[in-house]
Amino acid sequence: MDYQYEEIAAAAKQLKEKLAGLEDKRSILRAPELGSLYAQIKNLPAEIRASFGQEVNKLKNELEELVRESTQPKIELPLIDVTAPFDVNVPTDKKPQLLPAENSSRHPLMVERDKIIEIFARMGLTAVESRQIDDDYHMFTALNFPEGHPARDDYDTFTTEEGLFAPAHTSTMQNRVLKKYKSNLEKDKAIAVIIPDRVFRNEDLDARHEHTFYQVEGVYVDKGIHAGHLVATIRAWLSSYYEKEMKIKTQPYYFPFTEPSFEFAASCPFCEQKGCNVCSYSGWIELGGCGMIHPHVLREAGIDSSKYTGFAWGFGIERLVMLKYNIEDIRHFESANLKFLRQFS
Ligand code: DAH
Numbered sequence: 001m002d003y004q005y006e007e008i009a010a011a012a013k014q015l016k017e018k019l020a021g022l023e024d025k026r027s028i029l030r031a032p033e034l035g036s037l038y039a040q041i042k043n044l045p046a047e048i049r050a051s052f053g054q055e056v057n058k059l060k061n062e063l064e065e066l067v068r069e070s071t072q073p074k075i076e077l078p079l080i081d082v083t084a085p086f087d088v089n090v091p092t093d094k095k096p097q098l099l100p101a102e103n104s105s106r107h108p109l110m111v112e113r114d115k116i117i118e119i120f121a122r123m124g125l126t127a128v129e130s131r132q133i134d135d136d137y138h139m140f141t142a143l144n145f146p147e148g149h150p151a152r153d154d155y156d157t158f159t160t161e162e163g164l165f166a167p168a169h170t171s172t173m174q175n176r177v178l179k180k181y182k183s184n185l186e187k188d189k190a191i192a193v194i195i196p197d198r199v200f201r202n203e204d205l206d207a208r209h210e211h212t213f214y215q216v217e218g219v220y221v222d223k224g225i226h227a228g229h230l231v232a233t234i235r236a237w238l239s240s241y242y243e244k245e246m247k248i249k250t251q252p253y254y255f256p257f258t259e260p261s262f263e264f265a266a267s268c269p270f271c272e273q274k275g276c277n278v279c280s281y282s283g284w285i286e287l288g289g290c291g292m293i294h295p296h297v298l299r300e301a302g303i304d305s306s307k308y309t310g311f312a313w314g315f316g317i318e319r320l321v322m323l324k325y326n327i328e329d330i331r332h333f334e335s336a337n338l339k340f341l342r343q344f345s
Helices: 006-021 025-030 032-041 046-071 108-122 150-154 170-186 227-242 295-300 317-325 338-342
Strands: 191-200 212-222 248-255 258-267 284-293 309-316
Touching (some): 006 032, 006 046, 025 046, 108 212, 108 317, 170 191, 212 227, 212 284, 227 284, 227 309, 227 317, 258 309, 284 295
Antiparallel strands (some): 191 212, 248 258, 258 284, 284 309
């Protein structure tokens, strides 16, 4: 460490040499050389008093650090190769058997996610990534959940000690994509985006609930957009994804960021609405939430809500895939169970 005051630099050198020969390392902090530097401070001219004092403190901190280092038992740990696929300290015969690379395959969720992205790309919607950690503003405030709003409690969010969130829905990206693409509107082009990404919830786990899953969010804004466009867009997408004409149904619901808000159900792709155990004999399967984007959400992103309207939706991707392949338990996806995964390779 460098010291600008010669006297302090000299004392630092002396004290460090002294420290090397001391048995009781802590006693260096009571050394008269340090004490006399402190004693001088009050007699110094005002203009240098503060900086001299700070430098004496710096020396004391440096000595404390050296004492700490020298009194800590030295443990020689082997270096860790953080890029290794397993702990390098594990003896060779205990290392996991890796699969030959040619046996690998893509995870079914990623394959299905790409199919969804492709369908929307053909419909003119661009895919944008979300993130794995987000803030209160994007999780709630920008989505018209004011502070203290009871609807915040509907989301079982994981939070960090600093108050950040593992996003509990892909709607956290709405404000960002609205801002990013709002210049489209000035060019008479729509904002047409999907966000297919991971979300996290502090859920009680069962066959239909996972702590980590994927959603596909959609955001569409332009002049004259109404709920008919919402229904038609989702129906066209689902029919393409399930490769059959789907009937769809909306029923009123509540989300702070849409008005009106709907829950969205599609005709059961298994029984053609005759009733089966997948749809609990109702003929309908709930797929997610959607609605017309609340004017507050548009305004928060700087979009004139008297001129433009839009719709948004958020559907669970696992749910869609489970329906497509008749998968009975959502927990298979994150399980890394090869028996499950190999069925799709
Ligand atoms: N974010 C909601 C959830 O995970 C789902 C949702 C509802 C997304 C309505 C939307 C929407 O974009 O308009 O519970």
